[in-house]
Amino acid sequence: MGKNRALTTVLAVSALTLTLMSCSSEKPSPDDAAAALAEGLSNADVSASSFTAGTPAQVNTELETLLAGMGPVRPAVTVAGIDEDAENDDAAAVRLAYAWDVNMDSAPDWSYESTAQLRRGEDDAWQVQWAPSVLFESLADGDRLVRTTSPGLRADILDRNGQPLMGSRPVLRIGINKPDIPEDRQAASATALAELAGLDPAGYAAQVAASGPEAFVEAIVQRQEADGPVTPEALAGIPGALSIPDSRVLAPTRTFARALLGTVGEATAELIEESEGRLSAGNQTGLSGLQQQYDEQLQGTPGVAVTLENTSGNNIVFSINSEDGTALQTTLDPRLQSLAEGILEDEPSASAIVAIQPSTGDVLTVANGPGSEGQQTALLGQYPPGSTFKIATSLALLRQGVTPDSSLSCPSELSVDGRKFNNAGSYPAAFVGEIPLRDAFAQSCNTAFINTRDTVPQDALASAAQDLGIGVSASMGVPAFFGSVPEEADGTAHAASMIGQGEVLVSPLALAVAAASVGKGERVTPLLVTPGPEAETAGAESGSSSAPASPSPSPAPTGAGGAGAFTAAEATSLRDMMRGVVTDGGANMLVDVPGEPVLAKTGTAEFGSETPPRTHAWVVAVQGDLAVAVFVAEGELGSTSGGPLMKAFLDGAAGQP
Secondary structure, eight states, X not given: OHHHHHHHHHHHHHHHHHHHHHHHTOOOOSHHHHHHHHHHHHHTOOTTSOBSSSOHHHHHHHHHHHHTBTTTOOOEEEEEEEEEOSSOTTEEEEEEEEEEOTTOSSSOOEEEEEEEEEEEOTTSOEEEEOOGGGTOTTOOTTOEEEEEEEOOOOOOEEOTTSOEEEEEXXXXXXXXXXXXXXXXXXXXXXXXXXXXXXXXXXXXXXXXXXXXXXXXXXXXXXXXXXXXXXXXXXXXXXXXXEEEEEEXXXXXSSSTTHHHHOOEEEOOHHHHHHTTTSOOTTOEEEOSHHHHHTHHHHHOBOEEEEEEEETTEXXXXXXXXXXXXXXXXXXXXXXXXXXXXXXXXXXXXXXXXXXXXXXXXXXXXXXXXXXXXXXXXXHHOOBOOGGGGHHHHHHHHHTTTOOTTXXXXXXXXXXXXXXXXXXXXXXXXXXXXXXXXXXXXXXXXXXXXXXXXXXXXXXXXXXHHHHTTTTOOOOOSSOOOOOBOOSOOOHHHHHHHTXXXXXXXXXXXXXXXXXXXXXXXXXXOOBSBOXXXXXXXXXXXXXXXXXXXXSSXXXXXXXXXXXXXXXXXXXXXXXXXXXXXXXXXXXXXXXXXXXXXXXXXXXXXXXXXXXXXXXXXXXXXXXXXXXXXXXXXXXXXXXXXXXXXXXXXXXXXXXXX
């Protein structure tokens, strides 16, 4: 019995030993090596894999070359299956499933499989037999994959009537075509063309010389319909000069609403990098203004192609068609915009005219004069409004029980905490002393309004301004500064705020909104770009061009002085006083403007440290369903510098020469 038990134990131990020996002799499967390769290809870093020839670093270098033309796009790679060799357990093939998002819309669009051969090494570890075909079956040594984009037809920017403001227009690309001229004549022709086009002759001649022998070297792009500097007759006299018909996205004229609409041109390296694959070299894209802000909407969905390139040529292996862009609807009135720009064309300093339709809030003109040097003075300028702000101060006074006929004290000079405040040098002596609010408003008596500072707390002043739209953000579809009025100010700062100085700042847009609010009888919310695919994300900004859009106007705060919605009675009183500025005050030049009666307020704002100080000139006006703000950065009085510009605009708007 004991011998049988012992024999049984020996047999069991022997069996266990054989089992363990059998297990320890099993070779590892290729699963882990396949998974590591798939992950490495997804990350473009195969450092975790082993190769039959070459180091992981060498394979990474080759992989980088193969993928360099794909930009930021990389595939998601998974193991689709492993096929082991039935006759050789040291060989296997892994099928790799590739999924590319080549148009970068967060959804895979190009899928395929490739095969990688695996071999078991001397240490039983699986190694990859690397070849470019592991990345894509058709790739061979010397090949690479290249991703390019091609935009659809760029959409137009439209005016308020749905007509193109900025769209594709015929142009002529004018330059020297080097194959058409002997090399020894090229410099002379380049110099002649540059002089004709108004370019630097030496610079353009050097550009021509540095270009290849078959190059066409563009000198200037000229509208076909315009009388440009390069005429066909002049061009015919320059050997090698060539004019090529083409098209460009352009506004009606070179200067038309340029700061607002922007420009379209070839994508820069910086824009290509920022686009994260949306743009490629050679693409046309928005470079500034609305064209850049709404570029994706206007450009549409770009087409994408993946090309296998080598020394023998190119072969497209995958492509997606482009989709045309969607038009951008604005509220601009092209006739009034052109009128405003023509009125400002001789003003040397920064200047602007903004017009709004009070009934809708539609912005009709955003005109900047040449003195603004391409800057968006009309929407983004930040300036003290001077006496035009007395519209807000008067509203605050009305809310304290003051009426247009209430008497105010208007001395020739007033001292507040040691600081002297005066009226303008041209202020009429007949209106010094005790005068009604309506006369103080019409004649713009600074001292009378400052004398009411104890009646109107600073927070009540800020509240009144906000009820007129000053300092209230709006999603108007474009960056803008809507004004700023401090809710706290004491002493001389509070006194200065009463007459639109100190820390009170507005843009021409903000004052046009205030005038429109008076005309409508309620706070107006301005709109320039109608809601579309990007309107909510691209919208308005308050104070700087990088602030987020405000979803809705901010409510006016309530303060010690009381605040509430702008009432019809308040609007009536303000309109009555603004009419008095035209009939009896500083805007008398507007009294004969044809059409409905004009309501206005002039303003002069001091700035700088010079003696005497430099001044901004302002005028705001309301006529029927039109509200306008005129601004001149280096003006005299609002009445003398801004008044004639306002009259010219209102006359022109009424169809008068």
